[in-house]
Amino acid sequence: MTQKIMIEQVTRIEGHAKVSIILNDDGGVQDAQVHVTQVRGFEKFVQGRPFYEMPSLTARTCGICPVSHLIASSKACDQILAVRVPPTAIALRRIINLGQIIQSHALNFFYLSSPDLLLGMDGDPVKRNMFGMLDKHPQIVRDGVRLRQFGQQVIERLANKRIHPAWIVPGGVASPLEAATRDQILSEIPEVLTIINRTLDWYKKSLNNYQEYIRTFANFPSLFMGLVTKEGRLEHYHGNLRVITARGSMLADQLAPDEYESFIGEAVEPYTYLKSPYYKPLGYTDGMYRVGPLARLNVASECGTPQADQELAEFHCLDKGAVLSSFHYHYARLIEILYGIERIQQLLNEPDILSENVRAHASVNNYEGIGVSEAPRGTLFHHYKVNEDGIIQSANLIIASGNNNLAMNKGVLQAARYYVHPDKLTEGMLNRVEAVIRAFDPCLACSTHADGHMALQVELFAPDGSLLDSLNRE
Amino acid sequence: MKKETKKDKKLRLATIWLDGCSGCHMSFLDIDERLLLLADKVDVVFSPLVDVKEFPEDVDITLVEGALGSEEDLHKLMKIRSRTKTLVAFGDCAITANIPSMRNPFGTEEVLNYVYLQMGADNPQIPTQGVPPLMKRALPLHNYVKVDVFIPGCPPSADTIFFALSELIEGRTPDLSTLTRFGA
Numbered sequence: 001m002t003q004k005i006m007i008e009q010v011t012r013i014e015g016h017a018k019v020s021i022i023l024n025d026d027g028g029v030q031d032a033q034v035h036v037t038q039v040r041g042f043e044k045f046v047q048g049r050p051f052y053e054m055p056s057l058t059a060r061t062c063g064i065c066p067v068s069h070l071i072a073s074s075k076a077c078d079q080i081l082a083v084r085v086p087p088t089a090i091a092l093r094r095i096i097n098l099g100q101i102i103q104s105h106a107l108n109f110f111y112l113s114s115p116d117l118l119l120g121m122d123g124d125p126v127k128r129n130m131f132g133m134l135d136k137h138p139q140i141v142r143d144g145v146r147l148r149q150f151g152q153q154v155i156e157r158l159a160n161k162r163i164h165p166a167w168i169v170p171g172g173v174a175s176p177l178e179a180a181t182r183d184q185i186l187s188e189i190p191e192v193l194t195i196i197n198r199t200l201d202w203y204k205k206s207l208n209n210y211q212e213y214i215r216t217f218a219n220f221p222s223l224f225m226g227l228v229t230k231e232g233r234l235e236h237y238h239g240n241l242r243v244i245t246a247r248g249s250m251l252a253d254q255l256a257p258d259e260y261e262s263f264i265g266e267a268v269e270p271y272t273y274l275k276s277p278y279y280k281p282l283g284y285t286d287g288m289y290r291v292g293p294l295a296r297l298n299v300a301s302e303c304g305t306p307q308a309d310q311e312l313a314e315f316h317c318l319d320k321g322a323v324l325s326s327f328h329y330h331y332a333r334l335i336e337i338l339y340g341i342e343r344i345q346q347l348l349n350e351p352d353i354l355s356e357n358v359r360a361h362a363s364v365n366n367y368e369g370i371g372v373s374e375a376p377r378g379t380l381f382h383h384y385k386v387n388e389d390g391i392i393q394s395a396n397l398i399i400a401s402g403n404n405n406l407a408m409n410k411g412v413l414q415a416a417r418y419y420v421h422p423d424k425l426t427e428g429m430l431n432r433v434e435a436v437i438r439a440f441d442p443c444l445a446c447s448t449h450a451d452g453h454m455a456l457q458v459e460l461f462a463p464d465g466s467l468l469d470s471l472n473r474e
Numbered sequence: 475m476k477k478e479t480k481k482d483k484k485l486r487l488a489t490i491w492l493d494g495c496s497g498c499h500m501s502f503l504d505i506d507e508r509l510l511l512l513a514d515k516v517d518v519v520f521s522p523l524v525d526v527k528e529f530p531e532d533v534d535i536t537l538v539e540g541a542l543g544s545e546e547d548l549h550k551l552m553k554i555r556s557r558t559k560t561l562v563a564f565g566d567c568a569i570t571a572n573i574p575s576m577r578n579p580f581g582t583e584e585v586l587n588y589v590y591l592q593m594g595a596d597n598p599q600i601p602t603q604g605v606p607p608l609m610k611r612a613l614p615l616h617n618y619v620k621v622d623v624f625i626p627g628c629p630p631s632a633d634t635i636f637f638a639l640s641e642l643i644e645g646r647t648p649d650l651s652t653l654t655r656f657g658a
Contacts, residue, residue: 002584020604033604035603035605036605036606037544037546037604037605037606038493038543038544038606039585039586039589039608040493040543040574040577040578040612041577041582041586041588041589043584043588043589043593044577044580044584044585044588044589045576045577045579045580045585046558057573060495060497060572060573060628061495062495062496062497063494063495063496063498063499063501063629064496064497064500066495066497079554107503111503111523112523125525125526126524126525126526128524128525129518129523129524129525129537130523131513131518131523131524134510134513142510145506145507145509145510146507148503148506149504149506149507152504162500162501162632163497163500163501163504163629164497164628164629169574265595265596266595266596267595267596267597267598268595268597268598268599268601269519269589269597269601269607270599270601270602270603271489271603271604272601272604272605273601275595275603277481284596291539396593432523443516
């Protein structure tokens with residue numbers, strides 16, 4: 001009966017995701033559910049399309065991380081062609097992927113999350129946004145705009161378009177890098193390094209103010225998964241998967257991404273269009289794992305760039321085992337921005353980076369392709385089967401944000417139990433529950449290959465399903 | 475003290491995404507530091523970027539990204555239309571239903587059956603609790619409401635968006651014929 005009440009409420013709310021908080025007989029919080037409320041059905045409607053359309057089509061899954069889909073999709077298509085992608089093309093794909101990660105992390109940290117951190121969880125909801133920060137924190141707003149701009153410009157300079165560029169293609173990339181473009185990006189590196197270091201400085205100093213959130217924002221044991229290099233370093237493009245336990249010990253290492261079906265299962269829950277992946281050997285739902293910046297820094301032994309390695313060493317000291325609080329996704333995002341900038345600089349200075357050999361051509365040589373990469377929010381899987389003409393027969397996408405679905409639901413429950421006082425909802429309580437979700441940074445569009453942005457309606461239900469209270473911000 | 479004239483009053487701008495990918499909103503953010511100029515001229519009264527939850531009354535300009543995919547989208551659009559002076563179909567999905575409409579030839583039911591029942595996930599079932607039913611077909615905005623301005627593009631470029639907004643703020647209808655196109 002809950003369902004009916006909620007749909008009726010939908011007419012006067014805004015937002016594609018909702019949270020239900022279900023009470024027990026004593027008036028305490030029994031359960032919480034995050035509803036992601038749209039689905040577009042990419043996996044169905046791509047059937048019958050030629051495989052070479054897939055990068056451009058699946059990029060439209062998400063306007064925030066289209067490059068991530070272009071990368072994973074093109075990698076799946078590389079396997080269908082059965083070609084060896086030229087090394088320079090791989091380096092260029094790595095650069096654009098890092099540009100994507102920088103801009104997406106800057107979007108979350110500065111545009112979406114920092115209003116909570118700087119204006120307060122109980123700040124005036126009308127002003128608690130990036131425009132409202134202009135009065136008190138203009139420099140931080142400008143820093144955020146600049147960092148996101150830098151990431152977007154890396155994409156634009158390589159691919160001629162910031163959003164949904166058509167430059168990453170099966171077999172490589174469409175055009176080589178110009179020397180002038182390389183020099184332009186390199187010339188801006190010192191400025192953006194200064195900005196991210198300035199940001200890390202103030203953020204680390206303010207961590208003490210956030211102890212309560214660190215303790216209560218999805219702070220619980222779970223597995224963590226991410227790509228690593230053969231040496232166990234941070235990796236966003238190739239590599240194999242590593243899974244660690246909450247204590248930080250290795251559960252599985254160097255899992256081949258191509259065999260993901262043997263160790264990742266997906267389940268459907270009735271209350272959300274977003275599926276719930278889990279680590280198969282531990283079953284559903286014990287196989288709950290987290291991905292994304294927090295998980296990547298937890299599984300990686302080092303970054304491989306000097307400044308980020310120093311930050312990572314400090315980060316690893318936050319907890320005895322793995323860093324468990326999802327509040328630390330924020331911190332992890334900042335370290336990954338630093339890493340991304342340093343790594344782009346390294347890659348641009350590689351001797352062959354201007355090589356004109358950037359694309360391998362072939363027709364269909366394999367009937368199956370699997371492309372896996374690290375998107376800003378975590379591990380992204382594209383899996384296609386084609387016929388001899390290269391027409392898509394089936395496709396499966398496991399989206400980065402989806403991997404976190406179980407943990408995000410559990411995190412919302414944890415925060416609801418801590419902050420929600422069922423006798424009366426307050427706006428600040430609502431905002432704290434939302435802030436947990438913001439920490440996970442679920443993709444505003446990717447989830448279930450639909451959009452589900454995170455302007456939330458929170459409703460309280462009694463055990464019989466009747467609506468007790470709801471909160472709108474007017 | 476200077477009396478506030480109509481010209482000094484900040485316009486009320488809203489933005490929303492329905493069934494889209496948020497790419498048009500990201501392209502809007504790509505106006506970068508010009509966001510700060512814009513903040514001098516308009517109040518963003520409703521948007522995925524701000525915390526206001528209820529679509530307000532008396533909005534001057536609303537950018538609507540995305541197609542109509544679910545019944546919830548349609549309810550929202552009706553409310554937006556009744557509360558907005560200038561409604562802008564923002565990007566190709568809003569104008570043609572674009573990517574979301576690719577499900578139409580299969581039919582919504584077949585898509586849901588495939589994704590949730592046939593793909594081999596555990597607990598196969600079609601989610602119905604707390605999630606809005608999908609419309610039979612994904613459709614563009616003008617199927618249901620009067621649209622005042624169309625900004626094509628997938629997404630429209632940041633420059634196009636900034637130009638269009640600047641013109642609208644000055645009370646003019648932007649001429650976008652040389653600036654953007656479908657699929658741009």
